[in-house]
Amino acid sequence: MESIKNLVKGALLAFQLLTTIPIPMQLGWNERLARISVCFYPLTGLVLGGLLGGQAYLLVQYTNLSSLIIAAWLLTFTCIYSGALHLDGWADFSDAVFSRQSIDRKLEIMKDSRVGAFGVISLLFLLGWRFLFIYEVIEASLSVYWLILIPFLTRIIMGSQILLGSFARNNGMAAALKPAQTTSVKLVFFSWVTAALIAFLTLDFTSVWLVLLALLFLIGWLRFSYKQINGITGDTIGAGTEGSETFLWAVLFVLYSFGMV
Numbered sequence: 001m002e003s004i005k006n007l008v009k010g011a012l013l014a015f016q017l018l019t020t021i022p023i024p025m026q027l028g029w030n031e032r033l034a035r036i037s038v039c040f041y042p043l044t045g046l047v048l049g050g051l052l053g054g055q056a057y058l059l060v061q062y063t064n065l066s067s068l069i070i071a072a073w074l075l076t077f078t079c080i081y082s083g084a085l086h087l088d089g090w091a092d093f094s095d096a097v098f099s100r101q102s103i104d105r106k107l108e109i110m111k112d113s114r115v116g117a118f119g120v121i122s123l124l125f126l127l128g129w130r131f132l133f134i135y136e137v138i139e140a141s142l143s144v145y146w147l148i149l150i151p152f153l154t155r156i157i158m159g160s161q162i163l164l165g166s167f168a169r170n171n172g173m174a175a176a177l178k179p180a181q182t183t184s185v186k187l188v189f190f191s192w193v194t195a196a197l198i199a200f201l202t203l204d205f206t207s208v209w210l211v212l213l214a215l216l217f218l219i220g221w222l223r224f225s226y227k228q229i230n231g232i233t234g235d236t237i238g239a240g241t242e243g244s245e246t247f248l249w250a251v252l253f254v255l256y257s258f259g260m261v
Contacts (some may be wrong), residue, residue: 005069006031006036007036007088009027009036009066010033010035010037010039010040011036011037011040011043012025012027012035012038013027013029013033013036013040013041014036014037014038014040014041014043014044015044015047015107015225016038018041018044018082018085018158019044019047019081019082019083019225020072020080020081020082020083020156021047021081023177028112029101029176031179032128034176034180035179035180035182035185038162038180038189039159039185039188039189040158040162040176040224041155041158041159041162041188042156042159042196044150044155045151045152045153045154045155045156046148046151046152046155046196047257048078048081048082048151048155049147049148049149049150049151049152050148051077052074052077052078052147052148052151053148053181054144055073055077055144055251056070056073056074056138056142056144056147057144058077059073060138064257067135067138067139068135070138071134071135072131074134074147075127075130075131075134078151078245080218081199081206085164085238086238086239086241086242087123087126087127087238088115088180088235089117089234089235089236089237089241089242090119090122090123090126090239090242090243091120091122091123091170091187091234091236092109092110092112092115092119092235092239093110093121093228093236094111094121094122094123094239095110095112095115095116095119095228096109096159096228096235097111097118097228098114098118098122099118103166103219103228103229103230104236106228107168107169107229107233108231109227110233110235115125126242126243126244129246129250130176130245130246130249133246133249133250133252133253134152136219136248136253136254137157137249137253137256138258140256142156144258145203145204145207146252149200149207149210149250150210150245150252151179151245152200152247152258153192153211153214153248154214154241154244154248155213155241156193156214156238157217157218157221157240157241158237159189159193159223160189160218161218161221161222161237161240162174162177162180162181162232162237163180163181163185163186163237164218164222165222165225165226165231165232165237166226166230166231166232167231167233168187168225168229168230168231168232168233168236169231169233172236174233174234174236175233176233197211206255206261208261209251209260210248210251210252213247213248213251214244214248216254217243217244217245217247217248220241221236221243221244225240240248
């Protein structure tokens with residue numbers, strides 16, 4: 001009974017940390033709940049995907065709204081859902097990377113609450129291109145399936161960074177999740193997401209491209225983060241989540257363009 005209670009608390013903690021869904025409970029924080037919560041990070045992506053898919057279906061089928069407005073709303077909703085938490089990480093990491101300073105200086109820049117010019121510019125490109133990719137895919141007859149799969153993959157990438165990456169700092173929010181890097185947590189996390197991905201692939205085999213390229217993005221992102229700051233932080237985890245989302249929409253756009261979907 002206690003284990004089930006901890007699972008529920010861990011799931012709620014994941015939603016409390018990563019979404020703006022109101023959780024009217026004081027869950028507290030301890031290593032056990034932190035480990036469990038990471039296992040549920042992909043679930044927050046599935047919920048987001050379900051909400052996006054439901055809205056897209058209703059807007060396309062029962063309104064006369066243009067693809068332009070629908071794409072803008074879907075993009076806006078993803079930001080509302082996460083509270084723009086991950087976008088902040090993208091901006092901070094961009095400021096650090098484009099500063100071309102030493103690793104120690106980059107880490108200092110990422111701790112600064114102010115957003116610099118590089119962060120603003122990179123955000124414009126990130127969201128601008130994502131909006132265009134979503135719009136083009138909607139114009140090409142968007143399937144609700146993709147709206148569910150892409151957020152799921154991005155949250156898998158998020159959790160995988162925590163479980164597989166080396167931490168650049170010994171303090172901070174990301175470092176507090178270091179206890180999750182246990183064999184048991186990795187086994188649970190990768191077992192259930194693998195089973196879920198296999199289920200997705202049985203529905204549409206062309207999604208294998210998205211899954212494989214999401215894996216390549218994860219590997220590349222971990223290597224890039226290590227090269228820039230010798231590991232991962234909360235900002236690089238958030239930046240990887242946002243970057244992978246735009247990347248996967250770009251992949252889907254290319255697949256549509258070449259008639260592969």
